[in-house]
């Protein structure tokens with residue numbers, strides 16, 4: 001299973017800035033990318049085509065859409081369909097990111113509908129899960145992760161190609177805060193996530209990637225990526241510069 005090194009650019013970068021960073025990333029990392037690693041960038045929608053054009057032709061590199069709506073087309077002002085993402089060069093979609101859950105108000109059921117729909121429409125999907133700090137302090141990490149996983153995967157066919165579905169464990173208190181979950185916390189949450197995946201998808205779950213996200217940086221990536229059941233990383237802040245993300249990708 002290849003490690004998936006993913007960048008989430010959130011609402012940053014114009015067309016030119018995004019293309020420039022994608023070119024810098026390819027220049028720094030493409031020649032050195034180990035055969036067992038894959039690089040993925042989620043730019044904002046407006047820069048997806050520009051980034052897809054740069055990354056698409058490079059072996060091991062791809063682009064994804066940060067969000068999409070659960071219809072093929074129609075009167076849904078402001079929304080984007082999976083087929084539009086694919087048309088713009090995306091092969092992946094992201095669901096359940098904490099900013100969409102906690103800032104934009106998406107609930108577990110909607111995240112589940114979105115995950116299943118994206119897969120049905122031919123995207124590979126990364127489902128994000130993760131607890132709030134209050135939930136961790138109250139000893140509710142497992143309860144939250146299990147609820148988000150079961151709802152998020154409720155309508156995903158159990159015969160799904162495991163390469164097309166990944167989960168990102170992103171403790172909300174570690175996203176954009178500089179605070180990284182400790183190795184023991186990461187291993188524990190990933191092991192629990194694997195256990196729930198196995199209960200849903202049986203043997204196939206061992207071929208699904210579980211990514212860690214939350215203040216990953218060049219200085220901590222090598223340690224995190226070597227942990228049990230960590231099959232990649234999802235990086236926000238430190239992915240915005242080609243130099244720092246290339247160091248993460250090659251860590």
Ligand code: PEP
Nearest residue numbers: 175176213214215236237
């Ligand atoms: C993210 O946006 O998914 C994320 C993990 O952000 P950061 O790396 O900035 O914590």
